[in-house]
Amino acid sequence: MYQAATLSNPNSRLQAFLHNRQESSSSPMPRFTLVVVLFMLAFTAIGFRLFWVMVLSHNPNNAQNKSIYSMLERADILDRNGDVLATNLITFSLYARPNQLIDSEKAAEKLSKLFPDLNKQVLQKKLSSRKPFVWLKRNLTPRQQERINALGLVGVHFQKEQKRIYPHEKLMAHVVGYTDVDGKGLSGIERKFQGTLQEKKEPLRLSLDLRVQHIVRDALVRGMQEFRAKKASGMVMDVNTGEMIAMVSLPDFDPHKPSSGEAIFNTNTLGVYEMGSIFKIFTFAMALDSKKVTLDQGFDASQPLTFGKFKIKDYRPKNRWLSVPEVFMYSSNIGTVKMAMKVGTEGQKNFFEKIGFLQPLKTEIGENGVPMAPREWHDINTATISYGYGMAVSPLQVINGVAAMVNGGILRSPTLLLDNNNDREGKRVISAATSEKLRRLLHLTVLHGSGTKGNAPGYLVGGKTGSANKKDDHSNNYVAKDKHRAIFVAAFPMHDPKYITFVMLDEPHGTSQTQGFSTGGWTSGPITKEIIEKAAPLLGVLPVDESSPKIQAAMRLNISPEGSAHALR
Numbered sequence: 095m096y097q098a099a100t101l102s103n104p105n106s107r108l109q110a111f112l113h114n115r116q117e118s119s120s121s122p123m124p125r126f127t128l129v130v131v132l133f134m135l136a137f138t139a140i141g142f143r144l145f146w147v148m149v150l151s152h153n154p155n156n157a158q159n160k161s162i163y164s165m166l167e168r169a170d171i172l173d174r175n176g177d178v179l180a181t182n183l184i185t186f187s188l189y190a191r192p193n194q195l196i197d198s199e200k201a202a203e204k205l206s207k208l209f210p211d212l213n214k215q216v217l218q219k220k221l222s223s224r225k226p227f228v229w230l231k232r233n234l235t236p237r238q239q240e241r242i243n244a245l246g247l248v249g250v251h252f253q254k255e256q257k258r259i260y261p262h263e264k265l266m267a268h269v270v271g272y273t274d275v276d277g278k279g280l281s282g283i284e285r286k287f288q289g290t291l292q293e294k295k296e297p298l299r300l301s302l303d304l305r306v307q308h309i310v311r312d313a314l315v316r317g318m319q320e321f322r323a324k325k326a327s328g329m330v331m332d333v334n335t336g337e338m339i340a341m342v343s344l345p346d347f348d349p350h351k352p353s354s355g356e357a358i359f360n361t362n363t364l365g366v367y368e369m370g371s372i373f374k375i376f377t378f379a380m381a382l383d384s385k386k387v388t389l390d391q392g393f394d395a396s397q398p399l400t401f402g403k404f405k406i407k408d409y410r411p412k413n414r415w416l417s418v419p420e421v422f423m424y425s426s427n428i429g430t431v432k433m434a435m436k437v438g439t440e441g442q443k444n445f446f447e448k449i450g451f452l453q454p455l456k457t458e459i460g461e462n463g464v465p466m467a468p469r470e471w472h473d474i475n476t477a478t479i480s481y482g483y484g485m486a487v488s489p490l491q492v493i494n495g496v497a498a499m500v501n502g503g504i505l506r507s508p509t510l511l512l513d514n515n516n517d518r519e520g521k522r523v524i525s526a527a528t529s530e531k532l533r534r535l536l537h538l539t540v541l542h543g544s545g546t547k548g549n550a551p552g553y554l555v556g557g558k559t560g561s562a563n564k565k566d567d568h569s570n571n572y573v574a575k576d577k578h579r580a581i582f583v584a585a586f587p588m589h590d591p592k593y594i595t596f597v598m599l600d601e602p603h604g605t606s607q608t609q610g611f612s613t614g615g616w617t618s619g620p621i622t623k624e625i626i627e628k629a630a631p632l633l634g635v636l637p638v639d640e641s642s643p644k645i646q647a648a649m650r651l652n653i654s655p656e657g658s659a660h661a662l663r
Contacts (some may be wrong), residue, residue, distance in 0.1 A: 136384065157369065168256065168277055169290075171270055173304040174512045179266050180284065182256040186239050188230040190221055194249030198222040201247050205230065208241055232275050233257045253363030257506035264346045265307055268360040268418045269300070269459060269510060272349035281358070283510065286460045299512045301337035308331055308629045310340040314597070317621040318344060321602035321612065327361040327489055328594045328621070330629060333497040333585060335508035337517060362600070366463040366486040367489040368556070371425045372581050374483035378422055378535065379499050381433040382444040383528040389651060392417040395428040406431055419651055422535045423543035425559065427481045434480035439471050442479065448523050449488050449495045449505055458510045463488045484560060493596040496583050500536065500556070500591045503529040537588045537649050547619030548582050550626040552637030557584030557622065562602070577601050581616035586626055589648040592635055597621045
């Protein structure tokens with residue numbers, strides 16, 4: 095009855111609609127929905143914040159976090175035999191996100207107790223900063239990581255990294271170099287090949303031989319101690335390829351803890367020095383190759399030479415006429431100057447330019463000294479340069495230049511990389527005939543001249559000594575004679591040269607065994623002998639019978655009977 099009456103009466107239908115609407119609006123359902131929506135928005139905001147903190151703000155592309163990912167995979171560095179010189183060790187570093195910390199002061203206190211080297215105030219400042227990321231300590235040990243975990247600090251995290259490790263520490267420091275904590279190469283091969291080491295997967299192999307490097311360093315260390323020298327440097331090079339087999343500069347440093355002192359300085363490549371009588375090798379090569387001087391000739395060395403106010407005399411004068419072989423064997427300054435003057439100033443300048451002594455020598459480590467030569471080349475310059483003064487070059491330039499003088503006359507660029515075919519053909523700088531004469535003169539000097547202390551019997555050594563007076567850094571004048579560089583350069587075996595060595599001591603002192611002498615022959619000579627005797631067998635060079643007719647013929651000086659070098663035969 096009620097339903098029918100309602101439907102038949104329009105006013106009743108209106109009243110029913112209004113009644114139902116009133117009941118609907120008083121229902122609790124819309125309020126519940128609003129609360130649910132608000133909770134969902136709140137949780138969404140919290141979730142987004144967590145996602146931002148844990149993921150987005152940890153994005154390696156963010157500038158503030160870039161350092162976390164800067165230590166990319168870095169290729170190993172090996173020696174020529176495959177021994178590891180530099181590699182990577184997986185480590186963990188400690189960082190914090192200050193906005194996640196519950197109590198920054200308490201965290202700073204706990205960490206400073208665990209790491210005494212971390213200042214509590216500095217830590218507190220870092221942990222209370224507004225930065226989203228701060229480093230706390232790099233390259234933790236496993237024990238340190240375990241202790242930090244035990245602290246249970248919220249907002250403190252670990253980042254997996256790689257630490258560059260040098261298994262042989264000081265041994266290869268100057269050549270291999272080192273990286274910073276983020277894996278950026280700062281010196282040596284590490285710096286020069288920064289991009290290559292990060293991009294390539296296979297190891298970078300050097301021409302150095304770890305075994306020979308050990309031999310050279312050990313010999314230099316003992317030599318420095320025996321002769322109380324300030325510094326020392328030594329190298330071994332393949333004369334036919336230009337490959338460096340060993341390169342040592344003392345003092346050296348631990349690449350894991352590099353210092354900023356003198357030890358970082360590589361004397362072999364960065365230092366430029368006057369080389370003294372070593373330069374006579376180049377003067378003889380220049381003079382003989384020009385054909386203006388022959389082995390049959392001789393020069394009067396009985397009186398000093400005068401150039402204006404300068405007087406040139408011999409260290410141990412013979413005070414007589416000397417044959418060309420004797421000039422070399424006895425290291426006569428007077429005879430050498432007279433030979434250089436026959437070639438002339440322009441000829442000398444052109445020769446040193448041809449062998450690369452007037453510009454820096456390019457190497458794979460990129461740390462190369464700039465040679466010093468006269469701006470204007472006069473007769474006095476020609477005279478002094480002929481016996482090693484007035485021009486300064488690096489030890490690497492010297493060993494590379496002498497290699498060309500004995501290998502048949504071919505100058506190649508030195509290399510620290512194995513199988514580096516760049517410029518291996520080289521360029522001819524002297525004739526093969528001149529090179530052969532120089533080999534015989536160098537062997538003569540080791541047998542009968544100033545280089546006898548460097549002779550390693552059976553290895554047919556040829557060499558030249560040099561003792562260069564040092565200049566005062568302030569006055570540019572030469573200092574006392576007891577402050578000099580003692581040098582010995584030698585190649586072996588001279589009938590078919592394979593390797594060349596260079597040894598230099600800075601300010602050595604004589605001993606009772608050297609009769610008080612501290613020149614190159616007495617100090618650097620014995621070191622050279624030790625290096626050759628120990629390294630030669632490892633390099634495949636076996637002793638020969640130096641008295642055999644074949645060897646004697648190869649080393650005999652071909653001079654006419656009229657030449658006054660008859661005493662040398």
